[in-house]
Amino acid sequence: MGTGGEQRRRQMYDAELGDAVERAQQGDKDAFAVAYRMVQPGLLGYVRGLVGDDAEDVASDAWLEIARDLGRFRGDGAGFRGWTAMIARHRALDHLRKLKRRPRTTLIEQDVLQLPGGHDTAAAALETLSTRAALEIIGTLPREQAEAVLLRVVVGLDGPAAARVLGKRAGAVRTSAYRGLKRLAGQLSPGRAAGAVTNKVSRTLGNEE
Secondary structure: OOHHHHHHHHHHHHHHHHHHHHHHHOOOHHHHHHHHHHHHHHHHHHHHHHHHHHHHHHHHHHHHHHHHHHHHOOOOHHHHHHHHHHHHHHHHHHHHHHHOOOOOOOOOHHHHHOOOOOOOHHHHHHHHOOHHHHHHHHHHOOHHHHHHHHHHHHHOOOHHHHHHHHOOOHHHHHHHHHHHHHHHHHOOOOOHHHHHHHHHHHHHHHOOO
């Protein structure tokens, strides 16, 4: 599917998510469950990249805060993904401070296999690799690159949204994501496949200013 088709798919995904969030804010519990199911796989993968085996507990704490503060949220589906990622990151860093550990990037296979649809062409770098190989490579990236890749590909945020979550300039996050994704693409066997992924990554991130 081309870039235009993927953008339309992401827009449809975020429109559905935004509708569910709006209905949840009006007290529709079923709508909140829909929003949870749409966001949780990517959110859990991101949190697992930071705290490892403690991800389930940290994500649960994050969802308690999300549910409590849902009425304060203002924005669309894409904004909701960014908002929930920011809350999850804060909970993860609080957890790590208690344990006096640094964030780490360890995903499990299930988190990647259950990602919701709607991710842009940058995800091709992971989709082209086998799942196990992708997880191993993400784990070898420098932490800033790994977290940028997790937010861009696993959570599905665009560059500016990922930057807001990390509290950094969009250009710095864009560079980290580009370097990380390019490194992932470089792990492919030589030839047209690796070149195609690199080109897709370059086009996707190059269009984000």
